[in-house]
Amino acid sequence: MNKERVKKLVRELIIEIGEDPTREGLRDTPERIANMYKEIFEGYESDSELSVQFSEDSDVVVARNIQFYSMCEHHMLPFFGKIHIAYSPNGRVFGISKLVRLVEKFSKRLQIQERLTKNIADELYAQGVKGVVVLADAEHLCMKMRGVRNDATLSSSAYRGIYENKEEKESIMAMIKSRSSENSL
Numbered sequence: 001m002n003k004e005r006v007k008k009l010v011r012e013l014i015i016e017i018g019e020d021p022t023r024e025g026l027r028d029t030p031e032r033i034a035n036m037y038k039e040i041f042e043g044y045e046s047d048s049e050l051s052v053q054f055s056e057d058s059d060v061v062v063a064r065n066i067q068f069y070s071m072c073e074h075h076m077l078p079f080f081g082k083i084h085i086a087y088s089p090n091g092r093v094f095g096i097s098k099l100v101r102l103v104e105k106f107s108k109r110l111q112i113q114e115r116l117t118k119n120i121a122d123e124l125y126a127q128g129v130k131g132v133v134v135l136a137d138a139e140h141l142c143m144k145m146r147g148v149r150n151d152a153t154l155s156s157s158a159y160r161g162i163y164e165n166k167e168e169k170e171s172i173m174a175m176i177k178s179r180s181s182e183n184s185l
Contacts, residue, residue, distance in 0.1 A: 001034075001037065001038055001041070003034045003035075003038065004034075006030075006033070006034040006037055007030035007031060007033075007034045008030070010029065010030040010033045010034065011030045014026055014029065014030070040069070040071065040108055041071070041108055041109060041110070042108050043104065043105050043106060043107060043108030043109040044108075044109055046101070046104065046105045046108065047105070049098055049101060050094060050098055050102060050123065050124070050127050052094070052095065052098060053092040053093060053094055053127070054092065054093050054094075054095070055091065055092055056089065056091075056092065056093045057089070057091060058089050058093055059088065060086060060087070060088055060172065060175070061086065061087055061088075061089060061093055061094075062084070062085070062086040062175065062176060063084070063085045063086075063096055063099045063100075064082075064084045064176065065082045065084065066082060066083045066084070066085065066099065066100055066103050067080075067081075067082060068080060068081065068082070068083055068103050068104070068107040068116075068136075068138075069107060069108075070107040070108070070109070070111045070113075070116060070138075071109075071110050071111065072110075072111070072112065072140060072141075072142045073110035073111055073112055074112070074142065075142040075146070076110070077140070077141040077142040077145065077146075078141050079113060079138045079139065079140040079141065079142070079154075080138060080139060081136060081137045081138030081139060081153070082136070082137055082138075083103050083117075083120065083134065083135065083136045084133075084134070084135040084136075084176055085099050085102075085103075085120065085124065085132070085133070085134050085135075086132070086133040086163075086172050086175070086176055087124055087129045087130075087131065087132045087133070088129060088130035088131045088132075088161070088162060088163075089129055089130070090128050090129055090130050092128075094124075094127075099124075102120055102123060102124065103120060105123075106119045106120055106123075113136055113138050113140075113154055113156050114156045116136060116156075117134050117135075117136045117156040117157060117158045118134075118158045120134045120158070121133075121134040121158035121159070121160050122158075122160070124160075125160035125161055129161065130161050130162050131159075131160060131161030131162035131163040131164075131168065131172075132158070132159070132160040132161060132163065133157070133158070133159055133160075133163045133169070133172050133173070133176070134157065134158045135155070135156075135157045135176065136155065136156045136157070137153055137154070137155050138153060138154055139151075139153050140153075140154060
C-alpha cells in the first residue's frame, strides 16, 4: 500500500464532502486513516501458517467464537462477528492460534461474508483434513447505517469433505450448537 497516495486521496475526499482538511480536528486524519488501512487490510499480505501441524489423532476439533472484523467490499463499511470452525483431522491438528490467523488472513480484506466463510473452509480443507465446517455470524454496518437501516444479522456456512454428507453435517451442527449455548469458563 502506498501510504502517501492514500493520505492524498483521503485529503481530497475530505474536501469533496465539504470539509476543510486544514482544520484542527481533520489535520492529521489522512495520516490516521492511512495507518488504519495498513492495519485493517493486512490480510492481503499475511500468511495463515497452516503448515505448522502436530501429530495427534482426534475425531473432531471445534474452535468457537473466533472474533473477526472485516470491511464490506460494496460500501467499505465494517462487518464483524464470530466464526466457528470444526474440522476432522487426518492424523494432524493445528494450533488454535493458527485457526485465528486463518480467520484474520481472510477477514482483513475488502470482503463479503459469504466469500470469507468459503475461503476459510477451502484453505483449511486443502491441508488434508477429512472435513471442515465454517459458520459465521455477523453484523453489517452497511445495513445498519444506510439503506434499510436494520439490525438484522447474517449467518453463512461452508461444508467440505465428510461434512457435506447430511448425517455428518447434522451431527457436527448439533455439537457446535449445543456447546455454543453453554456458558464459557
